Structures are given as structure tokens and as C-alpha cells.
Amino acid sequence: MKGIIFTEFLEMLDEKFDPELTERIIEKANLPSGGAYTTTGTYDHTELVALVVELSKETEIGITDLVRTYGFYLFGRFVRGYPRFFSGIKDSFTFIEGVEEVVHAEVRKLYAEAKPPTISASRKGDNQLEVIYESERCLGDAAHGLILGCLDYFKEEVEVERENVDDDSGKKVRFLLTRAA
Amino acid sequence: MDAEVLKKRLAREKMARRQAENLLESKSRELFLASEQAQKSAQLVKAQSKQLQAVLDHAMTAIFLVDENEKVVRANRLAELTFEMSKEELLDMSFFEIFADEARDKAHGFDAVAELDQEVDTSSTSIESVGRRKCGSTFPMELAITQLDLDDKKFTVWICRDISHRKEAENERAKLQLELSQAQKLESLGTLASGIAHEINTPVQYVSDNGHFLKDAFTDLITVLDAQKALLEAAEAGGVLAEQVGAVKKSEEEADISFLREEVPGSIEQTLDGVSRISKIVTAIKEFSHPGTAEKSLIDINKAIETTLTVARNEWKYIAEVETDFDENLPQVPCLPGEFNQVVLNMVINAAHAIESVKKDDLGKITIKTLTNDGKAEIRITDTGCGISEENKKQIFDPFFTTKGVGKGTGQGLSIAYASITQKHGGTITVESTVGSGTTFIIQLPLSEAESMKEAV
Numbered sequence: 001m002k003g004i005i006f007t008e009f010l011e012m013l014d015e016k017f018d019p020e021l022t023e024r025i026i027e028k029a030n031l032p033s034g035g036a037y038t039t040t041g042t043y044d045h046t047e048l049v050a051l052v053v054e055l056s057k058e059t060e061i062g063i064t065d066l067v068r069t070y071g072f073y074l075f076g077r078f079v080r081g082y083p084r085f086f087s088g089i090k091d092s093f094t095f096i097e098g099v100e101e102v103v104h105a106e107v108r109k110l111y112a113e114a115k116p117p118t119i120s121a122s123r124k125g126d127n128q129l130e131v132i133y134e135s136e137r138c139l140g141d142a143a144h145g146l147i148l149g150c151l152d153y154f155k156e157e158v159e160v161e162r163e164n165v166d167d168d169s170g171k172k173v174r175f176l177l178t179r180a181a
Numbered sequence: 182m183d184a185e186v187l188k189k190r191l192a193r194e195k196m197a198r199r200q201a202e203n204l205l206e207s208k209s210r211e212l213f214l215a216s217e218q219a220q221k222s223a224q225l226v227k228a229q230s231k232q233l234q235a236v237l238d239h240a241m242t243a244i245f246l247v248d249e250n251e252k253v254v255r256a257n258r259l260a261e262l263t264f265e266m267s268k269e270e271l272l273d274m275s276f277f278e279i280f281a282d283e284a285r286d287k288a289h290g291f292d293a294v295a296e297l298d299q300e301v302d303t304s305s306t307s308i309e310s311v312g313r314r315k316c317g318s319t320f321p322m323e324l325a326i327t328q329l330d331l332d333d334k335k336f337t338v339w340i341c342r343d344i345s346h347r348k349e350a351e352n353e354r355a356k357l358q359l360e361l362s363q364a365q366k367l368e369s370l371g372t373l374a375s376g377i378a379h380e381i382n383t384p385v386q387y388v389s390d391n392g393h394f395l396k397d398a399f400t401d402l403i404t405v406l407d408a409q410k411a412l413l414e415a416a417e418a419g420g421v422l423a424e425q426v427g428a429v430k431k432s433e434e435e436a437d438i439s440f441l442r443e444e445v446p447g448s449i450e451q452t453l454d455g456v457s458r459i460s461k462i463v464t465a466i467k468e469f470s471h472p473g474t475a476e477k478s479l480i481d482i483n484k485a486i487e488t489t490l491t492v493a494r495n496e497w498k499y500i501a502e503v504e505t506d507f508d509e510n511l512p513q514v515p516c517l518p519g520e521f522n523q524v525v526l527n528m529v530i531n532a533a534h535a536i537e538s539v540k541k542d543d544l545g546k547i548t549i550k551t552l553t554n555d556g557k558a559e560i561r562i563t564d565t566g567c568g569i570s571e572e573n574k575k576q577i578f579d580p581f582f583t584t585k586g587v588g589k590g591t592g593q594g595l596s597i598a599y600a601s602i603t604q605k606h607g608g609t610i611t612v613e614s615t616v617g618s619g620t621t622f623i624i625q626l627p628l629s630e631a632e633s634m635k636e637a638v
Contacts, residue, residue: 019182023189036196041204 001045001137002107002114005074006037009051012073017059025054042113045137064141071145072152079153092154093129093177096147097121117143127179132165132172140170147175243341247276249334263343265315276339281311281319291326312341320345360597371519378466385463389456396449403442465491477606479513479634482521482558482626486549489525497533501545501564508551514558515630520601527594528562528622535566535620557608557625568616577612602626 013022026035029050033043052070056063079086085103089095096119104116117135124130133143144162151158157180165172182190234257237244243260245253256271264271264279280288288310312322325340409429416426465488483505490503497503529547536545545565552559569577578599602610607627614620 019190020186023186026193027189034193034196036193036200038197038201038204041200 001043001048002039002111003037003041003043004039005045006043006048006051007039008074008077009048009070010035010037011077012070013055016069016073021055021058025051025058028054028057040111042111045139067139067141068145068148071142071147072149073145074142075146075149075153086153090154092150092156092158093121093123093179095150095154096129096131096177097123119143124176127181129177131175131177133175134172136171138170140164140173143173144175147177151177241342243343245271245276245279245339245341246329247337247339249336251275251277254336260341263314263341264312270315279312279341281313284311288324291324307342309344312343321348374466378463381459381463382467385456385459389453389460392449392453392456396446396453399445399449406438406442462491462494465489477515477517477630477634479631480516480518480521481511482514482516482560483507483509483511483551485516485518485522486525486551486560489522489529490549493526493529496530497547500533500537501547503529503547503549506548506550508553511551511553511558512628512631514626514628515606515634516626517601517605520605524598524601524624525560525562527598528624531594531622532562532564532566532620535564535568538567539565553628554625556629557627560624560626561621562624563619563621565619568618568620569612569614570616574612574614578610 010022010026013025029035029047031047031050033047037043052063052066055061056066059066085106086095089098099119099121104119107114107116115136117133117137117139120132120134122130131143131147133140140162144160147160151160159178159180161176161178163174163176164170165174237255237257238259240257240259243263244255244257245260246255248254253271253274253276256268260266260271261268266274277285277288291308308324308326310322310324311319313319321344323342323344327338327340329336329338413426413429416422468485468488486505486507490497490505529549532547536547539545547565548561548563550561550563552561577595579596599610602608602624609623609625611623612620613623
């Protein structure tokens with residue numbers, strides 16, 4: 001998993017909680033990397049899981065909520081860090097439809113070893129978009145948070161229905177986005 | 182943030198910086214290697230491109246790579262030579278300008294068909310079309326068209342071969358086949374004529390024999406009739422056997438004996454003359470259609486010409502009178518008899534046609550003269566026909582050249598005569614002509630072989 005996911009997670013901890021808590025959970029998680037991340041490096045995604053687990057223990061907030069919150073936060077960081085991906089995009093559906101072919105394609109250009117999740121989006125009508133997330137890292141909750149962050153950014157009133165596909169692991173999740181009429 | 186937290190954070194940041202530096206080094210190395218690989222690949226591509234161009238330039242056909250906008254993106258050296266244009270000119274024009282005006286629409290059609298169906302590939306079958314050089318001259322060419330998809334763009338490979346030489350060879354072959362077929366036809370006609378002549382000869386012979394028999398018999402019969410007449414006159418004068426004398430005289434009157442005495446000898450004479458002419462014609466046909474031999478033999482060309490004139494009589498008798506002026510001392514000439522007869526026949530028929538084309542009321546004249554000239558036998562065939570223009574003189578011996586109307590000439594007679602006299606007999610055939618006055622064809626045949634042939638016999 002790319003280092004930006006870790007650096008942004010630690011940034012969120014500093015911002016939403018405090019630096020002491022950040023350092024504490026890093027220490028408790030006993031990470032192979034020692035918690036030293038660069039945005040361009042590649043790290044084992046289980047380190048993120050270990051950090052979330054420790055954060056959940058510290059804050060007594062559910063893992064699902066924490067990961068979804070992180071997804072929401074991460075989208076805001078993407079908007080600030082990569083404004084070119086949003087240039088000329090007027091609505092959330094259009095942006096989500098371009099994630100696989102624009103954003104992930106760009107990631108693969110920079111990092112040949114990167115394995116971003118598969119995001120397939122298809123319109124089910126003028127006001128409905130079906131989005132299917134699939135990844136071995138089982139971060140369906142993060143995808144959920146990212147979708148919510150996207151809707152917030154475009155300031156759209158959209159109902160999000162979530163359905164785990166195959167099992168509840170979060171490996172494959174179907175989201176049905178319906179715009180308010 | 183207390184000092185302890187800051188220390189931990191500083192330690193992590195240092196570690197992260199080292200990671201970043203290592204990553205930068207590693208990426209720099211990867212970039213260098215990738216750049217090196219890219220350079221090698223570029224060199225390889227350049228070398229392959231050169232190789233490809235060399236192969237294309239040495240191909241024996243013009244090859245074009247054409248894009249969807251009909252622009253030539255690549256052309257080989259033979260394309261430059263074939264269409265007489267520089268590479269720059271070829272790359273600057275619309276591809277279809279290489280076609281002659283009348284072939285361009287059809288060529289667009291080949292392209293359209295190829296576009297409709299990706300499977301269309303004419304590389305194994307060829308299409309004939311007409312190309313146009315820069316100077317405007319056109320030539321037949323053979324096309325093979327293949328569609329290519331390169332980097333999501335459609336290209337067409339056009340292979341164009343100039344087939345001018347092949348077409349000429351094909352035409353030549355067709356002409357030769359026609360000549361051969363004509364020769365075979367004449368040969369079979371000759372064989373047939375020879376057979377018919379043989380069949381006619383037998384009845385002609387006994388008609389002739391019986392005619393001579395009747396002639397002699399009638400002469401004897403006249404003697405008997407003369408004696409009978411004297412007897413009747415004596416009986417009448419003596420006044421005896423009046424009744425019998427009357428009956429004989431009556432039967433003589435009924436039979437019109439005096440008329441028969443006058444007319445029968447002439448009638449028999451005419452019959453014998455006719456039979457004699459039939460016999461002469463039959464003999465001429467047999468001689469004329471004598472199977473051709475591959476080797477020359479010594480022949481009396483005066484006699485050969487006489488024979489041919491007899492055979493061809495129907496061709497000239499209503500158009501011209503024929504006069505012969507033969508050198509009686511002309512030695513025998515080494516000839517292929519069948520071919521020589523054919524040459525003379527063609528000349529006589531041509532002379533008759535030339536006279537006929539003038540359309541005069543009275544008969545024209547064909548004169549055939551033989552002589553010895555500078556160690557050669559010379560045959561001069563002169564007609565009082567239309568003559569040959571200077572322009573046509575250059576072409577009269579070309580195959581299929583004719584000025585005669587449809588159905589009158591195939592344009593092969595003089596061509597065959599020329600080939601036979603010059604190539605097979607080692608002689609010459611020339612023409613002297615004045616438009617409106619007439620023409621003389623002069624055939625000269627070498628006599629040099631004659632002596633050795635005589636000795637061999």
C-alpha cells in the first residue's frame with residue numbers, strides 16, 4: 001500500500017486527536033516500519049490495520065466508523081493535493097466514473113508495483129450510479145468514506161446504499177448512489 | 182507537545198527521510214536503466230527500420246503504405262522509379278494520383294471493399310489496374326492490397342507491379358497462337374484438298390478416256406454414214422428399193438443427222454478440253470497442297486508459280502488478267518515448296534485485292550516475272566492496284582496490319598510471307614509502290630545452296 005495512505009492517516013490522528021495519541025498508538029502497534037512513512041514508499045497494508053485497531057482501543061470508537069471517517073478525511077486531502085483530477089469535473093458521478101481510468105491509471109504510471117482497488121461504476125439511470133469496490137485489502141469502509149467525502153465536496157444530496165457482496169469481509173462492496181429528485 | 186513526543190517524531194521523520202532518499206536513489210537508478218533500455222530500443226527500432234527500408238528498396242515491386250487520409254506515409258525506391266517521382270513528391274500527394282484517370286474510381290472501390298471487411302486481403306490474388314507516371318504516360322499494373330491496423334490506426338499496403346512487359350509478351354503469345362491456329366487450319370485444308378484431288382482424278386481419267394473413245398468412234402461412224410449416203414443416192418438413181426430408201430431418209434431426217442455430223446465433233450472436243458482443264462487443276466491442287474517438309478528441296482519455281490496461279494484463278498480471273506514472264510533458264514531454287522507456294526499465293530491474292538479496291542470497269546493486270554539477279558533467283562509480282570502509301574510501307578510486314586475491309590484480310594499474309602522468306606529461306610522481300618499506280622513485291626532467294634544440294638542428289 002502506498003505510503004500516502006499512512007502519512008495521511010497519521011496526519012488525521014494529529015489533527016482529529018493529538019500528537020501524543022499518534023505516537024502512542026504507533027508504539028503500541030509495534031510496526032515493522034517503526035511508523036516512519038514516506039508518501040512515495042510502499043508498505044504492508046496490515047500496518048494500517050494494526051494502527052486502526054490500536055486507535056479503536058484508545059478512543060473506543062468502532063473500527064468501521066474510524067475507517068469510514070478516514071476515507072472521508074482522505075478525500076479532502078486528495079482534493080487539496082491533486083487538484084488536476086478535479087479540473088472540469090462538475091459532479092460526483094462523473095468523478096467516480098473516472099476513478100479507475102483516470103486516477104488509478106495515473107497511480108500505475110508512477111508506481112508500477114501499485115495495486116489500487118478496482119472501482120467499477122455504471123449508471124443505472126439519470127440519477128443512479130452503481131459503484132463496485134473490490135480489493136484484497138478489504139477496505140470497503142474506506143471506499144464508503146471516500147464516496148461520502150466526494151459527495152460532500154460536490155455538495156450533492158445523494159443517498160448511499162451499501163451492500164457487501166459474497167461476504168462481510170469488505171473485500172467486495174456494492175454501493176448504489178441515488179440523487180435526490 | 183512535550184519533548185519526548187517531539188524526539189520520537191524527529192526520529193521517525195529522519196527514518197522517513199532516509200527511506201525517501203533511498204527510494205529516490207533507487208528510482209534514479211531505475212530511471213537510468215529505463216533510459217538506457219529506451220535508447221537501446223530506439224537504436225534497435227532505427228536499425229530495424231533501416232533494414233526494413235533496405236528490403237523494401239530492393240523489392241521488385243512498388244510498395245506504398247497509405248493512411249486513412251489516403252496519404253502515402255512510406256514508399257520504396259521502386260515506387261519512385263516506377264512512377265518517376267521523388268520520395269518527397271510521393272509523400273506529398275494523395276495516393277490515388279498514381280492511378281490513371283479511368284482507373285481511379287475503381288481503385289477507390291478496392292480500398293472501400295478492404296475497409297468494409299478486415300478479412301479482405303488481396304495479397305494472394307491480384308487485381309489489374311492502370312498506373313500513371315509523373316509525365317502522364319500510363320501503363321498496366323498489377324495490385325495486391327492488404328489492410329493493417331497499427332496503433333489503432335488503419336493503414337493499407339499497396340503493392341503495385343508494372344506489367345507492361347508481361348502484357349506485351351502475352352499479346353505476342355496470343356498472336357503466335359493465332360498464327361499457329363491459322364497455319365493448322367491451312368494445313369488441314371491442304372490435306373483435305375489433296376484427298377479431294379485424288380478422288381476427283383479417277384473419274385476424270387475415265388471421262389477423258391471415254392471422251393477420246395467417243396471422238397474416235399464418231400469419226401468411224403461418219404465414214405459409215407458417208408458410205409450409206411452414197412448407197413442411198415445410187416438406189417434412188419437406179420429406181421430400186423424406193424420404199425426402203427424412203428424409210429432410211431425419213432429416219433435420217435428425224436434424227437437430224439446433218440446437225441449431228443456438224444455439232445457432235447465440236448461437243449466432244451469441248452468435253453475433252455473441259456476434262457483436260459479439270460485434270461490440270463486437280464494436278465495443281467495436288468502439287469500445291471503437297472505436305473510441307475522441314476528441309477529445302479530444289480524446285481522449278483516457274484512451275485510452282487504456274488501451279489499457284491491455277492489454284493488461285495478464282496481469286497483473280499474476274500479482277501485482273503495475269504501475265505507471266507518467266508526466265509526459262511532460271512536454275513532450280515532451294516525452297517520449302519509448301520511455304521513458297523503459300524507466299525506466292527498470298528502475293529497474288531494481295532495483288533488482286535489491291536486492283537479490286539480501285540474499282541475500274543476493265544480488268545487490271547498482274548505480272549509475274551522471274552529472273553536471275555546477282556546470284557539470286559528473283560520473283561517480281563506487279564499489280565496495277567491502289568499502291569501503298571509511304572507511311573503504310575513501314576508496317577505492311579507487321580503482324581495483323583491490314584488496310585483491307587472487315588472479313589477481307591487478317592493482316593497475316595505479308596507477315597507470314599516475310600517471316601518465311603527472310604527467316605526460313607534466307608532471302609529478302611521488298612516493295613516498290615506508287616500510290617494510284619500499283620505495287621511490285623520483289624522476292625529474292627539465294628541460289629548458293631543449290632550446287633551442294635544437286636551434288637547430294
